[in-house]
Amino acid sequence: MKKINVVAGLFLSLWLVSACAQKDAGTTAATGDSALSAARTRALNRTTFGDTLVKTDAEWKKILTSEQYYVLREKGTERAGSGQYNKHKEKGTYTCAACGHPLFSSQTKFESGTGWPSFWQPLNSTAVQEVPDDSDGMLRTEVLCIKCGGHLGHVFDDGPKPTGLRYCLNSVALNFVKNQ
Helix, strand or coil, X not given: CHHHHHHHHHHHHHHHHHHHHHHHHHHHHHHCHHHHHHHHHHHHHHHHCCCCCCCCHHHHHHHCCHHHHHXXXXXXXXXXXXXXXXXCCCCEEEEECCCCCEEEEHHHEECCCCCCCEECCCCCCCCEEEEEXXXXXXXXXXXXXXXXXXXXXXXXXXXXXXXXXXXXECHHHEEEEECC
16 A cells, blocks of 8 residues: 555656646746756655755855856756766765765766766665756756755666666766775
8 A cells, every 4th residue: 555655646746747847838938947947856856755955046056166056956067078086986985966965886887988977877766866858959867866956967878787877977966985
């Protein structure tokens, strides 16, 4: 019975977000795409996941650098090859730079040749959230921190075995905790 309630809750949450997205579609030009997209992400996180971290834009601006804010809150992208974790080889855990939530293990990191840190799977099933992204005229899957909704990057299906996935992330959206 608990599984049915969880599935029903998730379905209802996704339906609510979809309904809000359709309602807001006409106001995109007035409010701006990134602001509307961020609002949808916050709504999805609040309705779907109980253990979320919600802050105002002003609060995020106080704790994040301007580059972190641009990537994590405005869904920007750092320049390829510029990030500190692109060629990083130490053993440990990559966490969200905004909230510290554990995201990826160094054991799943690989050299993709793209200029961004790449992983073939998240740390666990509750580390990240994946949502459709049709911005920039292409259909992709956006990767968000499950706890704070911060934009991390995108996931593609051209990665190595065993998953065949490539989580292509922005270094600026990550912190690193070295294994002891």
